[in-house]
Amino acid sequence: MPLDLARFENALADIHQRFQKKSDPLDSWVIAQGVAKEIGATAINLGGTNLEGDQPGWGRSSMSDGWLERYEDKKYHLVDPFIAALTAGQSEVLTDCGTLPRSDPAYDLNHDLKSYGYMSLYGTMYGSADNGYRSIVVYCSDKSIAEVQKEIGLPKLAIVHALIAAHTPRPNTSDGGGQFVVRIDPLSARETDVLRWLACGFRNDQIALKAGIAEVTVRKHLLSARRKLRASTREQAVAIAIRDGWITL
Template identity: 35%
Template structure:
């Protein structure tokens, strides 16, 4: 991604991804060129959270499940020096094994040693700050970091695009999990209503009575928590029933 056109293509490919796993794969196809074939992306949880609560802050990852479980189970978040740096002033952090920073505690040294057993030996942590001011860390790692300092900006830009798309897909998935379930007929009626068709016109199109079309629209409106047809259509669009 060394040219403007390549950057645009990368961003376009990410936007075309319809699953977080696809975003992760596309992002890693770029970072692997620099020896970074593992990634963990998430927000920084507060201190004192249990393992499952910590894992809930992960947006996407390709860490071995065994290592992720061990990391949160041992509460290594509490002694991870890279986490402290991100919290105290978000900036890119290249690191190399137990020599990531001077003055590491014995527990932090043990953490880096254990990570190396999972081929997580060197890496780069990139912060991405959302419009709301939330810091999302992108932790890239592999067996050997092979990147010129001037190219870190390239990965920072790529990370921003990847995080943005992953957040969009995460929100879409959340909405779909919590959205009310419309019947097939209710979806048909609300889609025709979005095109400005009246209850009578919808009944003629679908081959049902006007009373039945009114009933389906009323049911859809109730499920969507709307007070009128315009709001029902708007909510159906927001929830993905109308594209």
């Protein structure tokens, strides 16, 4: 049954009190998962941009390990409409899983979600496209969007999302709890080759000779790869590329 206004107001007060009592930043993530479960979610996703707001920066998910491994293996972040909506500064994004046509770039992602038991996703964004950092909260359900609307109401769900977003800080890199890095720019074939040769111990001039390009072009590819991987050094870029499966030795 849909929540009546009085009950909903009490629920919001309870959620607020839970967050106020937290003693550690990671408690916010635990509380967010509990709140989502109590209102019928099968999982919840949180995420945010970098501080400038022009790139996705981090994500946190309580979806199944099997699905998260599938998502990473297929590099679905490259076609994820929720990530695209976050970086574009949209206010909300929603989908019924298993419904997109083959012509849609997110077809495989959308239909894979259904095969893992997720029937719909509803996300709302917080922050401004004109003012740097933004965050997103996504409610994952084993019911359709129409059923979620009937049982909870998307406007009410958006208010719960706002409370979660307000009380859940950007995680530290040392935090645990379902955290993962989100990257939207794929490495080009040439960037992958340059990183692989660098990992094998070749110097820039040797890489240039092997690739048949100028040494200055090698440096440009390395700088581009570092930007995409958010690496401060070329050595860190190689380590991240190996870790994330962009290159193998």
